[in-house]
Amino acid sequence: MRDVAVIGVGMNKWGELWEKSLRDIFVEAALLAMDDASVDHIDSLYVGSMTPGLFIGQEHLGSLLADYLGQCPIPAARVESACASGGLAVRMGWMDVALGVSDIVLVGGVEKMLDVDGGAATYALATAADQEWECYNGATFPGLYAMIANAYQAKHNIPFDKFRKQLAQVAVKNHANGLLNPNAQFQSKVTPEQVMTSTMVADPLRLLDCSPITDGAAAAILCPLEMARAKFKKHSPVVIAASGAATDTLSLAHREDIAYLKATEVAAQHAYKMANMKPADIDFAEVHDCFTIAEICVIEALGFFEVGKGGDATLEGATALDGAKPINSSGGLKSKGHPVGATGVAQVVEVAHQLRGEAGKRQLQKARIGLTQNMGGSGGSTVVHIFKAV
Ligand code: COA
Numbered sequence: 297m298r299d300v301a302v303i304g305v306g307m308n309k310w311g312e313l314w315e316k317s318l319r320d321i322f323v324e325a326a327l328l329a330m331d332d333a334s335v336d337h338i339d340s341l342y343v344g345s346m347t348p349g350l351f352i353g354q355e356h357l358g359s360l361l362a363d364y365l366g367q368c369p370i371p372a373a374r375v376e377s378a379c380a381s382g383g384l385a386v387r388m389g390w391m392d393v394a395l396g397v398s399d400i401v402l403v404g405g406v407e408k409m410l411d412v413d414g415g416a417a418t419y420a421l422a423t424a425a426d427q428e429w430e431c432y433n434g435a436t437f438p439g440l441y442a443m444i445a446n447a448y449q450a451k452h453n454i455p456f457d458k459f460r461k462q463l464a465q466v467a468v469k470n471h472a473n474g475l476l477n478p479n480a481q482f483q484s485k486v487t488p489e490q491v492m493t494s495t496m497v498a499d500p501l502r503l504l505d506c507s508p509i510t511d512g513a514a515a516a517i518l519c520p521l522e523m524a525r526a527k528f529k530k531h532s533p534v535v536i537a538a539s540g541a542a543t544d545t546l547s548l549a550h551r552e553d554i555a556y557l558k559a560t561e562v563a564a565q566h567a568y569k570m571a572n573m574k575p576a577d578i579d580f581a582e583v584h585d586c587f588t589i590a591e592i593c594v595i596e597a598l599g600f601f602e603v604g605k606g607g608d609a610t611l612e613g614a615t616a617l618d619g620a621k622p623i624n625s626s627g628g629l630k631s632k633g634h635p636v637g638a639t640g641v642a643q644v645v646e647v648a649h650q651l652r653g654e655a656g657k658r659q660l661q662k663a664r665i666g667l668t669q670n671m672g673g674s675g676g677s678t679v680v681h682i683f684k685a686v
Contacts, residue, residue, distance in 0.1 A: 297394040299521035301533040302683065303591040304333020310512035310633040311481040318352055318408040319364045323515040325638075326365050326404055329515035334530050338517070339398035340374035341365070342388040344381030344405035345637035345666045348374075350420035352408050361404070371398075376422035379586060381405060382514070382640025383679030385668030386606045389518050390681075399519055405638035406513040417509050421636070424673040426547035427656040438506055438587065440674045443496035443548060445589040448555040449500075451602035460500065462607030464491035464589035467504045467630055469616055474627025477660040481510050481633030491588075510633030514642035520686075534651045537573070537665070538682040540566030546676040559678040560597035560669060566682040567600075567667075575599035577683070579662045580621065580650060582643035584671035585628040591615075594669055595623060598680075617658060625650060640670030640679060651685040 306328025309464040313321055322343070330338070341362050358372035373383040376514045382405030389403035404431060406645060409417050448461045457564045468488055474480035486504055489646035524533040542562035548554045568574055575598060583598070592606040600621050602608045609615060615623035626632050626646035647666035649655045655663075668681045 298392050298396060299329060300393045300518050300536045301521045301524035302536065302644060302648050303524050303528045303531065303533060304329045304335065304514050304517035305515070305648045306332055307514040307642055307645045308512070308544070309479045310510050312410050313511035314410065318348060318354065318406055319360060320637070321359050321408070321511060322404060322406040323364050325515040326402055327512035329402065333517035333528060335400055335517055336514060337400070338367055338370060338402040339400050340370050340392055341367065341402045341404070342385040342607070343372070343376050344375050344383070344385035344640060345407055346376060346378055346381050346559050347413055347420050347423060348408070348559070350423065352411050355678035358638070359661050360594070362366050364481035367629055374643045377677045378672030379584065379636045380640055380670045380672035380677045380679050381637040382642070383668065383681070384640070386516065386640060386644055386681060387541055387679055390536050390539050391519055393518050394515055399523060401518045402515055403518060404513065404515040407635035408511050409509045409635060409639040410511050414509065429484065429547035437674065438498040440548060441587040441589055442501045444554055444593065445494060445500055448589060448593065454607065460492055461488060462592065462611055463505055463588040464488040465610045466585060467491045467589045467611065470585060470628040470630040472557055473609050473617060473625050473632025473658055476625045476656065477632060480627040481508060482631045501564065501577050501587055501589070507586045507634035508627035510635040512633055512635035512638045514638045514645050516644045516648065531652050533686055534648050535686050536681055536683045537684045538567040538570035540564060540570065541678065541679040542566070543677050544674060555593070555594045556603065557597040557675040559675055560594055560671065562579055563680040564598045567682050568575040571682045573665070573682065577665055578667045579665050580625060581623055581627060581667040581669065581670040582646050583623055584639070585624055585630050586632070586634060588669070591623065591628070594671070598667070598669060604627070611638070617660065622660050625655065625660055640668065643670060644681070647683050651683060
């Protein structure tokens with residue numbers, strides 16, 4: 297297998313982009329990445345998008361987006377794994393280059409979620425849960441993650457007031473980081489009190505415990521490391537040191553322990569093994585904080601903190617920009633936004649910027665090895681990548 301480098305990244309400002317279409321926002325992000333990499337063509341395209349059919353009535357994205365990018369007749373495919381679609385597109389692109397099938401690959405992600413109303417968006421998202429066991433009975437993602445939160449609190453016997461503060465601190469931290477990210481949907485500071493008194497969505501999760509509904513796109517250009525060193529010298533290359541992926545049951549009802557994200561652990565263990573690294577080697581990570589409880593569960597399953605202690609670590613500042621293990625320097629899904637299919641690729645954009653020392657006001661002091669964790673549904677799929685500055 298060939299070593300694979302990320303030679304360019306791009307994303308536009310996320311939020312309510314009513315004046316632009318899905319194809320517009322994708323092409324903008326893709327051109328930014330191509331310009332960043334200094335490439336004028338690509339050999340193949342993988343685009344993560346969860347459910348463009350339900351959100352805008354458009355399927356067949358691979359060909360459409362290759363066309364609007366002016367790259368037909370390259371091979372192109374849409375990749376779907378719910379909210380992990382973007383991460384899976386990165387993995388497909390990595391495989392394509394590593395196996396020697398293509399040299400220059402664009403991996404992108406896009407979702408246009410705000411062209412439908414909130415009810416229709418909630419329905420579209422819920423199609424990623426188990427229809428027979430969950431949706432049929434009225435479950436939505438805020439409800440499913442609320443069940444995870446309640447199970448987690450009970451399992452670890454955390455007093456509710458303390459648990460509530462732990463959850464709030466995830467939102468406070470990620471909004472503080474997003475304030476420093478010009479591409480974030482919400483560039484606003486929030487206080488623990490604001491989080492803990494925001495509108496109840498699904499007990500114990502309130503409005504400010506939830507990632508928002510977002511329009512957005514992101515893209516990255518991959519090529520063999522040797523080619524990056526010989527031809528694309530604009531940036532020092534960022535290498536994909538490992539890729540891991542795993543699945544779990546869609547329905548929470550069929551899991552042994554709903555307070556633990558097993559697929560995240562398995563995907564991460566594959567990645568650590570491939571990179572010959574351990575959790576302590578990772579300097580920082582972008583993780584899937586679709587709800588505040590998700591970030592706490594993820595940082596435990598990645599092995600960064602002891603199981604049951606992720607909330608304490610967050611309250612103590614260990615995951616802040618100046619903490620021992622900064623998490624979601626970009627603002628995460630909570631503040632940067634969560635256009636579901638684009639999220640996994642935007643994580644790569646942030647990691648590349650950090651590793652290249654180009655993250656502006658949110659630049660981390662120690663940024664040599666970064667990890668991304670992108671998750672579908674309530675953890676039914678997970679993709680983990682490890683990136684290294686070389
Ligand atoms: N964080 C911060 N602010 C938010 C927000 C969020 N998650 N969601 C909405 N807002 C803000 C809006 O900007 C708006 O502010 P304004 O009045 O100043 O314009 C206000 O809150 C109300 O927004 P609205 O769109 O009416 O909210 P809503 O009640 O329709 O939706 C949620 C709120 C939390 C239900 C919705 O964002 C949601 O479903 N999030 C989860 C998405 C999800 O499940 N993703 C998949 C994960 S697996």
